[in-house]
Amino acid sequence: MLSSISLSQAPKNSKVSKGPRALALLQISPTGRATLVPIAILINGDYFDAGAYKADPVPMALWGGTVYEGIRTGVSQGLFTVKGVLEQPDTHQWKAEGTWQTTEMLKSKPHKEQVANEPRGMNDDSGPPVLRHYGSAKPKPPETPPPAPATTSTPSEPKPASVPPSPAAPPTPQQPAAPAPSTVDRAEMQGPVLKRGKPAPTEPEPEVAPTQPPKTGAAPKSSSPAVQLIPAISDAGGPDPRPYKYNMTSAEEQQFRSKMLAFAATEVNNRARELEAGTIGQPAPKPSTQAKKKTAAGPQPHFENVEFHVFDLVNSNEPVLVLTAQADLPSSQTRTSDNQFLVSIVYNQDVNGDFHKVLSNVTDTRHLDVLPNYEFIDAVDVDGDGRGELLFRKNSDTGSAFVIYRVIGSQLYALFQGTL
Secondary structure (H helix, E strand, O other): OOHHHHHHHOOOOOOOOOEEEEEEEEEEEOOOOOEEEEEEEOOOOOEEEOOOOOOOOOOOHHHHOOHHHHHEEEEEEEEEEEEEEEEEOOOOEOOOEEEEEEEEHHHHHHHHHHHHHHOOOOOOOOOOOOOEEEOOOOOOOHHEEEHHHHHHHHHHHOOOOOHHHHHHHHHHHHHHHHHHHHHHHHHOOOOOEEOOOOOOOOOOHHHHHOOOOOOOOOOOOOOOOOEEEHHHEEOOOOOOOOOOOOOOOOOHHHHHHHHHHHHHHHHHHHHHHHHHHOOOOOOOOOOOOHHHHHHHOOOOEEEEEEEEEEEEOOOOOOOEEEEEEEEEEOOOOOOOOOOOEEEEEEEEOOOOOOOOEEEEEEEOOOOOOOOOOEEEEEOOOOOOOOEEEEEEEEEOOEEEEEEEEEEOOOEEEEHHHHOO
16 A cells, blocks of 8 residues: 555656665764764665674675765765774674765866876766776876986996996896886776776865765754764665755745744643653643643743754655754743753645644653654655655664654655664
8 A cells, every 4th residue: 555655656757776775874073084874775675774684794785895875855965985894892783984075076086087197088077987997097107217217328338347337237227116116007907997986095084074064963962063964875776866955935944944833832832741741652632622722822942953954855846844953841840951852843735835744753851761852864765766755863762773754645654663
């Protein structure tokens, strides 16, 4: 039933990936050091935990040399190549380290290589992978060393009889050592090498932080607020990424934001009443008329660390709104100095302009063991059908796990749920 609905609402002319298609999360520090956390892998239409699939001992999603494309809201940000992996001994979770190249670096580096190592026009294309064979690069350096021995040999011939010039003879055998770098180059270029751009050295990697604004997930911000979180996809036959940002004016964005904050205020007041009644973690009953009036007249929460996004996931011009924030209720009895509400809500707007609640998750810092907080990451095409899904990370007292949701109408379908 789910597959028939999803296919009917999928974008036209979309290419569904046959897999394997792996999803991971890039974590880029302010210094440019990038690590990759595996999330899920799609194999023949089924989702598996990418951190455990074919882990003998290294998971398939983290094999050395695997290339991931960092995609933020459907727009490519760069390439990450897996170089090494490690397993955390306490949680047994895998993490990969490697080379991160932004789109700016990928566009500039082939041009530099062309000027330094190749004739003009030999490799002007800076796009898809470049297949280089032996002899295609550095064709002229071997021609430069021969003139050096010719110049030194001529002055040595007029003085063969004198004894002092004999020590000067050793420099002539040293001259043939000049072609040695060419032999090193031949060893490096022996056989075809498939390269997507060229691996970035460790020195220019710190340039990543200034080129892009820092990106954090949703509240709470327990780790460094400057760490960038970027979903990454590895799929050799998947479709090209498509932007999922909803086109709107600044006035429309402000209206959407005000509407979502009003929805969030209602959800926070509802959760505060559950705390007072001791029903936290239980299905919320439908509020009565008096409860609705009390909520409308209730205290206005104070929101902090608001993250607001508007997406067009199916290319249908129907916005999907996501808001995450921290909230305080100063006049509530449940409000204490060390307790905050953590809000994650998702709404969509239909063609008639009506809003429908898709997801509402409101917890607080004292009940994360009962209700985990939903940290929103981004919208990403998980299965390669051209439409976007919502990627969350559930954070509890005991750990974290990733969840992937598909929005269909006013309902939310879980495509993948990790275990805490």
